Amino acid sequence: MNKIAVISIVIAVLPPLLAAEATSDLSEPMQDSLVHLEVSGASWEQLQPWRQTGINTVGAYGNAVGPYEVLTTAGPLADAVSVRARRYDQNEYIPARIKVIDYEYNLCLLELDSSSLDTPLTPLEFVDKFSKGSDLWSYRLDFGGDITKARANLDRAEVRYSPVSFVKTLQYVLTNPSRSTGAGEVYCLDDEPIGMACWSSDAEVGLIPAESINRFLRNAQNPPYRGFGAVGFETSNLLDPAVRNYLKMPDEIRHGVYVTSVYTMGTGSSELVSGDVILSINSHLLNPYGRYRHERYDRIGFEHLIAQAQAGETMTFRIFRNGKEESVDVKVRNIKAEDMLVPYYLYDKRPEYLVIGGFVFQTLTRDYMTMWGEGWQGRVPPHLYQYYREHAFRPTEQRSDIVLLSYVLPTEANLGYHQLGRLVVKSFNGIKIRSLDQMVEAMSNTPQSPFHVVEFELESPTVVIPKASLPMTNQLVRELYGISELAYIDPN
Amino acid sequence: MTAFIKRNAAVLSAVLVAAAAICPAQTLRPDPDDPGTIADFLTTYEKSVAMIMTVRQDFDYVTPWKKLPMSRGVGTGFVIDGHRILTNAHNVANARYIEVIKQYEARRYPAKVEFVGHDCDLALLTVDDASFFNDTVPLSFGSLPQVNSTVHTCGFPVGGRQLSITEGVVSRIEYGTYSHTQAHTHIIVQTDAAINPGNSGGPVLQDGKVVGVAFQGLQSADNIGYMIPTTVIDHFLNDVKSGTYDGFGTTGFTTFDGLHNPAYKAYLGVPAEATGVVVTEVVRGGTAEGILQKGDVLTRIDDFNIDNDGMIRIYGLRLEYAEAIDRKQLGETVEIEFYRDGKPKTAKLQVALNAPVLAWARQYDQEPKYRIYAGLTFVTVSRNFLESWGRNWPSEIPFSLRYLFMHANYLIDDPNRREFVVISEILPDEVNAYAGGFKNQVVETVNGMAINALADLQLAFDTDIDGYWIVRFMNNDSPMIIDAQKARRGHDDLLRRYHVPTASN
Numbered sequence: 001m002n003k004i005a006v007i008s009i010v011i012a013v014l015p016p017l018l019a020a021e022a023t024s025d026l027s028e029p030m031q032d033s034l035v036h037l038e039v040s041g042a043s044w045e046q047l048q049p050w051r052q053t054g055i056n057t058v059g060a061y062g063n064a065v066g067p068y069e070v071l072t073t074a075g076p077l078a079d080a081v082s083v084r085a086r087r088y089d090q091n092e093y094i095p096a097r098i099k100v101i102d103y104e105y106n107l108c109l110l111e112l113d114s115s116s117l118d119t120p121l122t123p124l125e126f127v128d129k130f131s132k133g134s135d136l137w138s139y140r141l142d143f144g145g146d147i148t149k150a151r152a153n154l155d156r157a158e159v160r161y162s163p164v165s166f167v168k169t170l171q172y173v174l175t176n177p178s179r180s181t182g183a184g185e186v187y188c189l190d191d192e193p194i195g196m197a198c199w200s201s202d203a204e205v206g207l208i209p210a211e212s213i214n215r216f217l218r219n220a221q222n223p224p225y226r227g228f229g230a231v232g233f234e235t236s237n238l239l240d241p242a243v244r245n246y247l248k249m250p251d252e253i254r255h256g257v258y259v260t261s262v263y264t265m266g267t268g269s270s271e272l273v274s275g276d277v278i279l280s281i282n283s284h285l286l287n288p289y290g291r292y293r294h295e296r297y298d299r300i301g302f303e304h305l306i307a308q309a310q311a312g313e314t315m316t317f318r319i320f321r322n323g324k325e326e327s328v329d330v331k332v333r334n335i336k337a338e339d340m341l342v343p344y345y346l347y348d349k350r351p352e353y354l355v356i357g358g359f360v361f362q363t364l365t366r367d368y369m370t371m372w373g374e375g376w377q378g379r380v381p382p383h384l385y386q387y388y389r390e391h392a393f394r395p396t397e398q399r400s401d402i403v404l405l406s407y408v409l410p411t412e413a414n415l416g417y418h419q420l421g422r423l424v425v426k427s428f429n430g431i432k433i434r435s436l437d438q439m440v441e442a443m444s445n446t447p448q449s450p451f452h453v454v455e456f457e458l459e460s461p462t463v464v465i466p467k468a469s470l471p472m473t474n475q476l477v478r479e480l481y482g483i484s485e486l487a488y489i490d491p492n
Numbered sequence: 493m494t495a496f497i498k499r500n501a502a503v504l505s506a507v508l509v510a511a512a513a514i515c516p517a518q519t520l521r522p523d524p525d526d527p528g529t530i531a532d533f534l535t536t537y538e539k540s541v542a543m544i545m546t547v548r549q550d551f552d553y554v555t556p557w558k559k560l561p562m563s564r565g566v567g568t569g570f571v572i573d574g575h576r577i578l579t580n581a582h583n584v585a586n587a588r589y590i591e592v593i594k595q596y597e598a599r600r601y602p603a604k605v606e607f608v609g610h611d612c613d614l615a616l617l618t619v620d621d622a623s624f625f626n627d628t629v630p631l632s633f634g635s636l637p638q639v640n641s642t643v644h645t646c647g648f649p650v651g652g653r654q655l656s657i658t659e660g661v662v663s664r665i666e667y668g669t670y671s672h673t674q675a676h677t678h679i680i681v682q683t684d685a686a687i688n689p690g691n692s693g694g695p696v697l698q699d700g701k702v703v704g705v706a707f708q709g710l711q712s713a714d715n716i717g718y719m720i721p722t723t724v725i726d727h728f729l730n731d732v733k734s735g736t737y738d739g740f741g742t743t744g745f746t747t748f749d750g751l752h753n754p755a756y757k758a759y760l761g762v763p764a765e766a767t768g769v770v771v772t773e774v775v776r777g778g779t780a781e782g783i784l785q786k787g788d789v790l791t792r793i794d795d796f797n798i799d800n801d802g803m804i805r806i807y808g809l810r811l812e813y814a815e816a817i818d819r820k821q822l823g824e825t826v827e828i829e830f831y832r833d834g835k836p837k838t839a840k841l842q843v844a845l846n847a848p849v850l851a852w853a854r855q856y857d858q859e860p861k862y863r864i865y866a867g868l869t870f871v872t873v874s875r876n877f878l879e880s881w882g883r884n885w886p887s888e889i890p891f892s893l894r895y896l897f898m899h900a901n902y903l904i905d906d907p908n909r910r911e912f913v914v915i916s917e918i919l920p921d922e923v924n925a926y927a928g929g930f931k932n933q934v935v936e937t938v939n940g941m942a943i944n945a946l947a948d949l950q951l952a953f954d955t956d957i958d959g960y961w962i963v964r965f966m967n968n969d970s971p972m973i974i975d976a977q978k979a980r981r982g983h984d985d986l987l988r989r990y991h992v993p994t995a996s997n
Contacts, residue, residue: 240926242975246960260970274969378887382895389891390967416753416800451759458902459773461748462787464759 024191026139027147031088032122034141034186035062035070037110038086038093041079046371047406049351049362050483055081061140061184062110063196065217067120072184073198073208074101074108075164078347085112088141092116100220102227103347104167104334105307106198106208107216126210127192130157130296136174136187138197152177152205154189157294159301163199163206165337166344167230168303171198172207181205212307219310229306229313229332232266232393233259238277238288247277248323255279256320257290257302263393266335267306268317271328277320281305306332341395342366342388342402352401352436355486356443356452357465357473358409359417361425363436364388364402381422383458401435405456405463409481413473417463423456437489530644530657533700539594540571540628541655543648544579544603544617544693547589553877554916555869556860557992562588568647568694569617570702573630577603577617578725579693580707581610582672584617585856592619594628595655607732610856611739613672613707613720614728633722634701636807637662637681645685645706645717647694660685660715667812668718671708674875675853676740678818679811680718687717723807723819731821738822741843742814744778745771747790749802761834762789768830769802769813776907778846783839784830792829793817817843849909850900851875861946863996865953866961866979867919867986868927872946873897873912873934890932892967903966910945919990923979927972934966950996 037060045051060077062070062085070085077083077098084093094116101108112121131154138150152174162169172195174187181200186193187207195207219225238244238258249256256277263269272278279285281302284292291299309315309332317328337344343365351368354361362368364387372379387402395401407421408414425433429445429452443452452470454463474486549562569579569592577592584590584605591600601624608615619625637643645658660683668680683696687706696704696719704719731737747769751757757764768791774780784790791797793816796804804813817826825840854875863870871877878897881888889897896903896912913935918924935943938952939962953961956976963972987995 236929236970240973242960243926243973245975246958246962246973258970260968375887377891378894382891382898385891386895413755414753416750416756451755453759458899459746459786461750461770461772462756462759464753464756466755466758 025149026137026188026191027149029122030139030147030186032119033064033124034139034147035064035085035087035094035112035121036060036141036143036145037062037070037072037076037096037184038084039076039080040082041077042081043079044351046351046365046368049353049488050355050485059143059182061182061186061197063184063186063193064121064123065109065126066123068112068114068117069099069123070096070110070112070121071196071213071217072108072110073164073196074103074106075198076183077101077108077110078103078164078345080348083110085110086141086145087117087121088145088147100216100225101348102216102225103337103345104162104165104230105169105212105216105228106162106164107213109217109220124186124193126196126213127194128210128214128296129189129192129194130154130172130209131189132156134189136189136194138177138181138185138187140182140185148179150177150179150181150185152181152187155204157209157297157300159304159307160206164345167307167335168301169307170209170212170297170300170304172209174205174207175203177203177205215308226311227334227336229267229309229311229315230335231303231306232264232269232333232335233262233272233274235278235290236260237290247275247320249277249320253279253320253325255285255287257286257288264395265333265339265393267309267315267333268330269333271317271330272319273321275321278302278317279320279325280318282315283318335393339395339400340392341399342392344392349490350488352489353406353487354436354439354489355409355474355477355483357470358411358414358477359454359463359465360406360409361403361436361439362406364404364424366392368406383424384422387424397434398432399434403433403436403439405454409477411473411476411480413466413469413476417461420461420463423458423460425454426457427455429453440487440489530659530697533697534646534655534657537570537629537631538655539596540631541646541695542569542571542577542592542594543567543653544569544577544583545591545593545600546584546587548586549588550586551858551860551876552880553860553871553874554880556862556871556997557994566648566650566690567692568690568706570631570646570693570695571625571628572729573632575618575622575625576606577619578705579615579617580672580705580720581608581613581615581856582707583693584608584615585610585672590617592617592624594624607728607737608857609728609731609737609739610673611670611676611853612678612724612728613670614705614725616729616732631695631702633725634698634703636665636679636721636723636809637698637703639663639665641698643683643685643703643719644697645683645687645691645694645719646697647691647706649686649688649690651688656691658686660717663716665721665809665811667814670720673853673855675851677812677814678724678740679721679815681721683717683719684715685717686715687719691717723815727819727821739845740818741820741822742778742846743817743826743841743843744775744780744846745784746773747802748772749800751789751800760787760789760831762791762831766791766831767800768792768798769800771830773901775846775848775901776904779842779844783841784828785832787832788837789831790828791831794826848901849904850897850912852897854879859997861997862916863946863949864919864987864992865949865995866927866974866983867921867924867990868915868974869917869919870913870935870946870949871916873914877914877916892934893932896934896966906942906944908942908944913943913946913949919986919992921982921986923975923982923986927974930963930965930968930972933968935963936966937964938962 040057042052062072065071083096095113096110099109099111155175181197185197195209199206235257256279259276311334313332315330369380403425405423410418428439428442431442452465544567546565550560552558567583569577590603592603601619603617606616606618664682670676687709691706694706695702710716768789771788798813803810820843939955941952961974961976
């Protein structure tokens, strides 16, 4: 037993060491390909959406993918106002602009100001390679102007949630990094770039693999950018023989994953129904956990099949429905956060709000709920959280936003209502409210009435706002609370 | 908004406590017109204040055929007329054994609970051995004390075994949450007389009479203790005269105190000079259903005008209008005046329990019900069940249960709903190997039959659909499917393996 253990340790250790010795140091050739990015941005305060937060500047790492084009992750670019790049051995900053950004897939293509560059960058070519257990080397241009190098071990490929969005994507997971890794660092295998870091912890690093990067770049070079597929349904495993028998699935069909619910957006939202069993997607058989056998990564989640497809393409789902197999053509759709009933994020967008007579109306977003702090999921009032948890991906024509009375800015005119807040608006002047812009329209709905009348969900009181004194009250609110604009409604 | 106020108040955890006092022996002075000093009083009554020792064992709401470990507690009680001992309900809740001990006496007297009112945290005990009462003098009751007046708290707090007495003043008299159930609100009297664990159930004295029963303190503050006033004690003692304890009632509606706003008043058609509160919800099936409706403005209850804060002038104090209801026994009525669409109206409302489907109140002395099918333990959702998640249960329970607990009335779409049923525990077996994901979800139907109470399961599980039990859950499109024949076949063996005495209770 002991001998076997010793031998296996030696085997486990030797290959990486040998591989490490076989790898060149790319620090010098990388000098014309790596940039250090400085991103300054400001978002908006969630509870006072008329106020911007302070300017926040973060650093990131960029990799040339064209003479004047740089690839990085989307996360650091959120709410960016100014983006600047610095090259190796050059002190001056080069202005950059966002050419294409995809927050769902966490990738961003920047274009540098060519007139500020003496020489073009040397593009890196990302190569589809995966070698489980191999050592990878990362390179980045530090804030201090040095190119630094680190090592980590390529452990596995898996489909997991993107660190900045609600979409599951393919990621390589590296273990035992030799130093902390920053978003955007390029990782190389056998001297060839195979991915870009998108998250890291003390023990692990996540990479966006070359195949996702190249797909994004191809898409970005052919405007309009259409994005990639996002899953429009939820699944659960189909292990229970009793369920298979109940569904009248033949014994020979031992694969397939169960569809538990279907959204109103995303891939499959129009074609699937809950209770379907997905047997295969584009001829890839799904096992009862929803994984398929990938030639390079072995078993990975079916979400990758959908994420590989461009929005607008068609995929073939083989499903089991009502006791028989059938094929369904499914249109690939992506999901934009701003289209969700409760947006996961609103990067680069101002939050909508409407202040009427001191009553502050806002749309419910995930960012709004995170104001409850750590563990917010257990602390947010459940009547708000349930819209996020149960209905976030189910907007309808009748309801595209959840509008809430966030709180009341106290004045004499809204006396009696000062303690109200966190109430979901049901109707305004008798009109069922679909979105915040509809509230603006509804203000003119009852011209004869001396009041605007707001009704809420749950056992809440009615809010009555006198129209005659409203201009004066609004002016007072402006002055008292320093609000320059009493409303912001997204024109889009 | 009354409903919101009640719920928020319930979160402030007052701590249940108790007290006692050392009394120098002096001559009897039972003259109620001359109360004398507190020392004189204690000379007469010290043997009427007893230590109550309880062995308690709470129920297990997840696996209800088991019970939690037992614990011991000490509190205080005092003798009142009719050879009875008045104490706090929380001293004797879930008690398996109770004994009372008198000052300067080694003997223990086993006692029994005659009546218990968990909603007002009061209980009456009896002692089988009548000799217990031989040298006791029943304490009598006074009225609500004045704010700033001096009171003495008597009892057996931690730190010693002899009767202890502490002096303080009445600081406030207002409405507050009774922490024993975490849900009921009545008048509470605040005092700075030290009230510590063990004081619970002890008399609070003024001018030789009991003006309250010490019962809880505020954990986050120094020297803030509370007593149950005689208005509540009287209600309890009058209630039990019928031979049963029925409890405090409500009239089944909630209100919002927003009529400070003249526009709101005008919108509701209420005269400018009128004051009151706006009805926001009428409890389905409650006694106000069909009488009041959302948007009504309640202006007067019995002889009391309601102000825009929802307060009335009563007992020389300004208290919530709920006191006008609290002072009534179940079945009695209150007369109300209200405006609807600008027109004044009057009505009578009967005071009733109006118990919600999912009670906010913590329950005691009621064995939780359960039923087991296919190794799945079905129980009803209650506060006690939710508290099994531990100290931080409000944020740690599954979201669907949190939403249900907060808004059960809003989520009920079937008027026949009497309980919410969930799977609390799974006894692992081949038949339920894949059922783990359905734990703690509210059952909607079994084999197509609505489950509006735990009792409905029996009939539903007697059926099957093509040999399967199909269980559907609230807000879940995915059913749980169980092989019914296999479940029936293995039922007895499964219970035997897990030492479950019966499949239901």
